Amino acid sequence: MLTGSLVALVTPMDVNGEIDFPTLRKLVDWHIEQGTNGIVAVGTTGESPTVDVEEHIAIVRAVVEQAAGRVPVIAGTGANSTREAIHLSNRALEVGANYGLSVVPYYNKPTQNGLYQHFKSIAENTALPTLLYNVPGRTACDLSNDTALELAKLPNIVGIKDATGNLERAADLAKRAPSDFALYSGDDASTLPFILIGGHGTISVTANVAPQAMSQMCAAAAAGQISTARAINDKLQDLHRHLFIEANPIPVKWALEAMGKIPAGIRLPLTRLSEPAQAIVRKALQAADLINP
Template sequence: MLQGSLVAIVTPMKDDGELDFDALTSLIDWHIDAGTAGIVIVGTTGESPTVSVAEHKALIDITVKHVAGRVAVIAGTGANSTQEAIELTRFAQQVGADYSLSVVPYYNKPTQQGMYEHFKAIAEAVTIPIILYNVPGRTVADLANDTVVRLSAIKNIVGLKDATADLYRASDLFDRLPADFACYTGDDGSAAAFMLMGGHGVISVTANVAPQLMADLCRHALAGDVAATRRINNKLLGLHRDLFVEANPIPVKWALAEMGRMGQYIRLPLTPLSEAHHHLIRAALQRAEAI
């Protein structure tokens, strides 16, 4: 089972808005060297809503080729159209991604049965392992625990990214899901507790700027070392909080530019980080010794 710190990696862009593949591959190498266990490409943090289908596929393809088996590649392939999600998931399988990450259909507000049928149709169209992604703060629709348990019976649905930050809900899932079904949190602030309670890792925004600390946090939490987990988490608290002072990935792209890792271009309708927040992110980076 894939465990640990899985970075929800940003999509670097040049000053003219074109994708910056050189910066992306540089970030990937940095993450692998720092102990990141997997690269999640074209998720929410990767600006999946604003890239074209062709760009989406290119990002997956280049990431798989550059990683070259060194760590796992989890390709974001979700969509609110079942057919588009199938197309993207088939492509990820074709180019050799290790997993796909499939978000709850957004905007069209399906029922629980609709979500079950959506994910079932994707799973039946491919053989690649699928990780479900529940983020009701963005999708409005909320994948209920009962539906996750139903979906876990489908052979190639192998995990869940839960971004609700609801630890009671997580503990219910840990109790009811098969032992080989992976549970990842999508909330950095509760990741330490999530793993100490039985979760398997985090799909992380914070890891974008503090990959080694997040990898260490996961390693200690998964080993049950509460003292070490608390010590590292305390260094990261500012990042967990302030990287969401505006909509993700606005703050994290600014932070990476501040660190000299890439440019800070972000596509509309998102806009660059407000100057009033610069000091917050800079202070959080300093506390985590990222700058």
């Protein structure tokens, strides 16, 4: 089972909004050097809503090529159209992704039975192992634990990213899920307790700027080294909070720009981080010792 810190990787872009593939490849190398355990390409943080299908697959291909088997690559493959989600899953498989991350269908608000049938159809029509992704704050639709656990019985549904931040729900999943069903936090602020109550890792925004610290924190938590994990997490708390001061990935892309890791590009309708928010994110980066005061 894939465990630890999996980065929800940004998609670098130039100031005109064109994808910067050389910088993307450099980010992949940096993450592997820093101890990131897996890379999620073209999730929400990778601006999946703003890239077209061919760009989407090109990004996944570039990440797979650069990772070169050193860490697993998880491709964002979700859509609010079941057919499109299947198509993305199969294309991601063709270019070498190890897993797909499929978000709960957004906007059309299906029933729990609709969600079950959606993910069941994906599982039956692709060989790519699929991780469910529940983020009701963005999708306006919540995958219940009961539905997720029914889906866990399907051989090609192998885990879930739970971005609810609800530890009561996480504890219920940890108690009832099959032992081989991976549980990942999708909420950086609650990742430490999530792992302590039985989670296997995180799919993290904070890991974009603090990959080594997030990897070390997850490893310490999994090993029961609570004081070590807390000490690391304490330095990251401001990042966990302020990287969401505006809609993700606006703050984290600015943070990486401030660190000299990526250029300033982002695509509409997303815009560059506002100046008042920049000061707040800068202080969070300084508190984590990622940039100089």
